[in-house]
Amino acid sequence: MKAIVVRPPSTGAEITDIEIKPEKLDGLSIKILENGVCGTDREIVKGLMGEAACPPGDRYMVLGHEAIGILEEDGKYLKKGDIVMPVNRRGCGKCLNCLCGRPDFCETGEFIEAGISGMHGFMREKIIDYEEFLVPVPKEIRDIAILAQPLSDLEKSFDEIVSVQRRMIWTCKDGTYNCRKALVVGTGPIGILMGLLLRSNGLMVYMANKREPTEKESKIFQTAGIEYINTEDDFSGVLMSGLRFDLIFEASGGTADIAAKSLKILKNNGVLGIFGFSSTGHAELSSEDLQKLVYRSIAVVGLINGQKPHFQRAMLRLSEWNTIWPEIMKELITKTVNINDKVSVMKVLESKGPGEIKVKITW
Amino acid sequence: MKAIVVRPPSTGAEITDIEIKPEKLDGLSIKILENGVCGTDREIVKGLMGEAACPPGDRYMVLGHEAIGILEEDGKYLKKGDIVMPVNRRGCGKCLNCLCGRPDFCETGEFIEAGISGMHGFMREKIIDYEEFLVPVPKEIRDIAILAQPLSDLEKSFDEIVSVQRRMIWTCKDGTYNCRKALVVGTGPIGILMGLLLRSNGLMVYMANKREPTEKESKIFQTAGIEYINTEDDFSGVLMSGLRFDLIFEASGGTADIAAKSLKILKNNGVLGIFGFSSTGHAELSSEDLQKLVYRSIAVVGLINGQKPHFQRAMLRLSEWNTIWPEIMKELITKTVNINDKVSVMKVLESKGPGEIKVKITW
Amino acid sequence: MKAIVVRPPSTGAEITDIEIKPEKLDGLSIKILENGVCGTDREIVKGLMGEAACPPGDRYMVLGHEAIGILEEDGKYLKKGDIVMPVNRRGCGKCLNCLCGRPDFCETGEFIEAGISGMHGFMREKIIDYEEFLVPVPKEIRDIAILAQPLSDLEKSFDEIVSVQRRMIWTCKDGTYNCRKALVVGTGPIGILMGLLLRSNGLMVYMANKREPTEKESKIFQTAGIEYINTEDDFSGVLMSGLRFDLIFEASGGTADIAAKSLKILKNNGVLGIFGFSSTGHAELSSEDLQKLVYRSIAVVGLINGQKPHFQRAMLRLSEWNTIWPEIMKELITKTVNINDKVSVMKVLESKGPGEIKVKITW
Amino acid sequence: MKAIVVRPPSTGAEITDIEIKPEKLDGLSIKILENGVCGTDREIVKGLMGEAACPPGDRYMVLGHEAIGILEEDGKYLKKGDIVMPVNRRGCGKCLNCLCGRPDFCETGEFIEAGISGMHGFMREKIIDYEEFLVPVPKEIRDIAILAQPLSDLEKSFDEIVSVQRRMIWTCKDGTYNCRKALVVGTGPIGILMGLLLRSNGLMVYMANKREPTEKESKIFQTAGIEYINTEDDFSGVLMSGLRFDLIFEASGGTADIAAKSLKILKNNGVLGIFGFSSTGHAELSSEDLQKLVYRSIAVVGLINGQKPHFQRAMLRLSEWNTIWPEIMKELITKTVNINDKVSVMKVLESKGPGEIKVKITW
DSSP: OEEEEEOTTSOOEEEEEOOOOOOOTTSEEEEEEEEEEOHHHHHHHTTOSOGGGSOTTOSOEEOOSOEEEEESSOOSSSOTTOEEEEOOEEOOSSSHHHHTTOGGGOSSSOOEEETTBEEOOSOBSEEEEOGGGEEEOOGGGTTTGGGHHHHHHHHHHHHHHHHHHTTSOOSOTTSSSTTOEEEEEOOSHHHHHHHHHHHHTTOEEEEEESSOOOHHHHHHHHHHTOEEEEOTTTTHHHHHHTOOEEEEEEOOOOBTHHHHHHHHTEEEEEEEEEESOOOBOEEEEEHHHHHHHHHTTOEEEEEOOOOHHHHHHHHHHHHHHHHHOHHHHHHHEEEEEETTOHHHHHHHHHSOOTTOSEEEEEO | OEEEEEOTTSOOEEEEEOOOOOOOTTSEEEEEEEEEEOHHHHHHHTTOSOGGGSOTTOSOEEOOSOEEEEESSOOSSSOTTOEEEEOOEEOOSSSHHHHTTOGGGOSSSOOEEETTBEEOOSOBSEEEEOGGGEEEOOGGGTTTGGGHHHHHHHHHHHHHHHHHHTTSOOSOTTSSSTTOEEEEEOOSHHHHHHHHHHHHTTOEEEEEESSOOOHHHHHHHHHHTOEEEEOTTTTHHHHHHTOOEEEEEEOOOOBTHHHHHHHHTEEEEEEEEEESOOOBOEEEEEHHHHHHHHHTTOEEEEEOOOOHHHHHHHHHHHHHHHHHOHHHHHHHEEEEEETTOHHHHHHHHHSOOTTOSEEEEEO | OEEEEEOTTSOOEEEEEOOOOOOOTTSEEEEEEEEEEOHHHHHHHTTOSOGGGSOTTOSOEEOOSOEEEEESSOOSSSOTTOEEEEOOEEOOSSSHHHHTTOGGGOSSSOOEEETTBEEOOSOBSEEEEOGGGEEEOOGGGGGGGGGHHHHHHHHHHHHHHHHHGGGSOOSOTTSSSTTOEEEEEOOSHHHHHHHHHHHHTTOEEEEEESSOOOHHHHHHHHHHTOEEEEOTTTTHHHHHHTOOEEEEEEOOOOBTHHHHHHHHTEEEEEEEEEESOOOBOEEEEEHHHHHHHHHTTOEEEEEOOOOHHHHHHHHHHHHHHHHHOHHHHHHHEEEEEETTOHHHHHHHHHSOOTTOSEEEEEO | OEEEEEOTTSOOEEEEEOOOOOOOTTSEEEEEEEEEEOHHHHHHHTTOSOGGGSOTTOSOEEOOSOEEEEESSOOSSSOTTOEEEEOOEEOOSSSHHHHTTOGGGOSSSOOEEETTBEEOOSOBSEEEEOGGGEEEOOGGGTTTGGGHHHHHHHHHHHHHHHHHHTTSOOSOTTSSSTTOEEEEEOOSHHHHHHHHHHHHTTOEEEEEESSOOOHHHHHHHHHHTOEEEEOTTTTHHHHHHTOOEEEEEEOOOOBTHHHHHHHHTEEEEEEEEEESOOOBOEEEEEHHHHHHHHHTTOEEEEEOOOOHHHHHHHHHHHHHHHHHOHHHHHHHEEEEEETTOHHHHHHHHHSOOTTOSEEEEEO
8 A cells, every 4th residue: 555654764755655554453444534644753854863763573664643634444343434533642551551542651662653753653644543542523623623732732731730739729810821931942833732732631732843923823822821932032032021820831842941040030839841852952051050949849741642631622622712713723634745746745754844844645 | 065067158167065045945955966067167267157057146157957865854745864956947937838737839938047047056065945846766777867868858859859840741651750860960979969859759870970989889879770881971871872861950069160061961851950959060051951941841940958747758768778778777987076076076067978878977 | 770579578570670889889880681590590589588588688589590691882802882791690709719809709608699589680781790700701602691690500510520530539540530431310401501511621421310311401401312201100210220420410400319329320330419409208228238338438518609700601502502502592592571571571581391401581 | 589478379378498480580589578468368368269379370369469689780771779669550562541550440451460360479588570560668768668559459449539539520619629528447557557648638538447446546546636436336325316428438448338327317418438359249220329310410430450650759748757657657567577486477377366567478
């Protein structure tokens, strides 16, 4: 079948015909409808993965961890014709978190991830998969459903943040989170989806990037009641203004020093959630910074990967947003290319386009 | 009455006669029996506090936040003759955490602390205090009860760590914490008490310092089943050995870079709890360090101050240890000086003695 | 202004002109758009409340605790023209739960409730209220937004059930609640909304009533994937079938013996949530019933009243359902009467109509 | 080897020689030192179990689920000569709670229990068991360590109660449980141990039985600061006095109607924890009783079985009590009989003696 294939550690990807041995004989056949493209895909295409990432026995890997498809046969609960999204990370089968369906907290590190490590991805005509890893897509949100995969990571992130904050009373005097100020650093798809998610949970949200917002971004932020901060000045304006945050969500994938700067603008009992991967720079924390972390009861948490409960919630979140923010939903898919348009597909796999939020490939 | 007084920001302390206006007219009178001395007291004596630390209207402050005393009158629940320990931090009266008796998580930062900030301390003949801030001391552990104040901070710390780890399954296959490996950095009173506390909670405990252990330390660690690691080599031995931890508790008050080094030897889902204050150095985290923090779901938490529930638990913890580790309990109070021996009192307030674990002043 | 007024303990209600002293001088003026009618309103009209229920100083009470209105002036966050729903229960101002915005768990019992006890209700032209008690209504769901008040009670109920079940692992092998079987007893508005809410949270849902479902009910249940059980036989069919539940939500307001019968069909670790008030009968539990409750680790929980966080979530839940179940949403408001149609208003206040789910009064 | 054997459903027990096939070949050999006798043992001796309770393949069962013994060989962590207590319930190996070491919440019901169901008990010269099920006994509390088995059930019970109460704020204004009033119904060993445990956790404790307290009980209650209530009048005195409770722990094993009566004297947000098995009577709840359960947010919870974390905590709890209540500890073991004194052994297995708290059999 046709598939987008990488051969790590070589750079580049190719659309080619492969035959995947049907290892999941008792799984369900799913015809792929769409794939989403994200930064991780592009890093793999750039050759940042080692050969060890390939599924056991193979020297190549099908790319792709964001997909929706249509079921070609009946399952126990799902029916032929249902649209579904496969969960992308699968557990190690050994540690308690994986046994309880939470390989996002895998202790052994022996989990596998479709299109990333140890398991062929979803950028291919068909996949065979077990029903337990398939999440139904409400047909009314099919157009935007591909966003549920990145959004699942954020549903998990917010869950974890709230869980960490149960160490104290973190709700406000009215029982909500309405009094909490959150700063989301980075305005890529992850940043924007997290900003919207935090608004849905009642928080006051600020978003930051090192430039003026695009027109599209301004529209989104205004609709959702989000404030924008230009941090070209490296947060010195924020520092001076006295604006302080209960939660900072680092999603810029920028230089590591954002983590250090964040600690200076967190309130007592604040949380710094780090999502995604800084690729350059370093964070330098003085002993005063660490002292503040202690006497302010600050928590810093690494946030990664949503699981099935978060995929299910993400589908409902998109349904909710489809009602309250239809004008925002229209803006999030910024480009769609068809698998037959090889040049365009390769282009979107290689680099982020101008003004891009989410790109999808249709089959 | 006789009291040990500091006049921040001046250095030094003096034993002098003062008259404290009886602001808590409806409080109970307590004759002080003993005070504990800790690093914070010595920092204040060194002049590290500003004048603003003094109680409102005063230009001096009575030192001391660790004390036990004897009640001189009946309260509602407590009786004349009961031995009690006063809780040292008092809430702001405004934020929800303070209203719920948890000024350890004060949001406003407007709490006060006896002998540290905004409130006269306990190193004086008598204090007047409200019953709600007094914790009964079982008479059977009177000799070691002064340890309950620092131990309360650690009961709270462990509580908070467990609370943070509820973000996942952190208990072991037998429902306990027995499979969890903890490293306590620093072998001062805080380090030792935390090591014992973690053992009581079932964890495997390693303690580290940049030298060989003293004979006393060796005895304590052996009795409690704690392993010792000499980290003179700056953790390079640990790094190479492959020994990794689920929890690292930084209590060395050493250079800030211990925090950075700790991240390298934490397991997946691990926690770095920072207690006490690094006074020098800085922590430099590379972007790779931050990446690991993310894909390993690491949490870093600033830990400070125990409150009344933790004082109560600390009293019972000491009672427990009194039964199972009587030979350790004998080693923890390394020096006792009487308030009338001015020279010795000044000496213990100025610097830590060789082999010191906890020093107390008797009245 | 025009208002629907009751004079407990007299039966009946009247539409009359009243002047309410503007006790909340610094509140915001809200023009009422719609009120919902529920069973509690009808019980009050039937004279089941004592005179003590009237607001202090008054011998009458404006009825109504379900309302949406339009803001007539700007608040701090809300703007003139915003549609809002007022929260109906207000705290005692004394206990910790009320101080934390959770009078649903008021300890003193001294809370007040609009249109029910100690506070004039919302069935009147205008109310003056504080911004903190107003929940914004997304304009896209204005037609069904009145359902957010009863739904808030159910969001709270599910929250509390999940909280109670944290005593163990209650999520399934895939981390979701998909394997959990819930039975909702009663198919009034509360039952139906709870059935939908449980479906949204992934549970398998069964609904029960002592008759065949109406056509409308059948349509709703089929759309949402809910099974229906006719329990005219007093649960004997269920008992014999071996069908057992993880959660039973009693919302029938029927005879008390349903609680007793429920215990017999709960699985190990199951929960019986009781919502609403049985008015007749009694529950007889044998010693064997109680033994089962013990060795099966059963919990029984009384569930009541949602607060502001639940109102906010209810608004988003309706938005979610508006996308995925538009055909169900159309069925839930079964009747709308205008305040000027006095005869119809009185009729809907006196008794439940045939096939009624939710009735609303427009102004 | 010598063992106390039952042949359900026959009544009676015998001390006889049996050969138990060494099914746990890789387990550790433990020489039994002492067994505790409890009500469940006596019910089995009375013939209340079916033959199905016997271990697979056997038509008899060794009795006993409370034991301490001495290790006869080295384990991985434990050493020859260590005193240990075996955990008595073992998981089904299938459900998530059992996989996580918590068969107290077994979902399948397929757990086994030493000396009760599906597994030979501990009343025999030797057992072979796996290290993971062995809990070290501090040598300093060897005399009272047999109490750790029933106490483990209560550590779990209090844990579960606190977990259930996390649905709201249940701590007091000082962050403790000191303001909470608990009533323990029943003054058998379970009742007394629970009373002490609740005191250790800071609650105000009342204990009730249908008679005047014995001298021994009075001494215990006075030492621990527990109030006693004679409920010969069937709680009518309590009802009239207005005394109300935040927690009622039913441990009387009496008539089922105590559960019903308890609901009438619970405060808002209260919990009724039911432990042990009512053998007669029934609880009749009126619709008013159920209404109160709802509007007071009452929870009723079945409480059963402690697991390894609770055994470990129970050992430390006894160590704590050994320090603070040595005079109480002396009173709890009311009789010791040796296995060679067959007549006395049979007598203690058949019925509870006058003034008995805990009886143990030595080997």
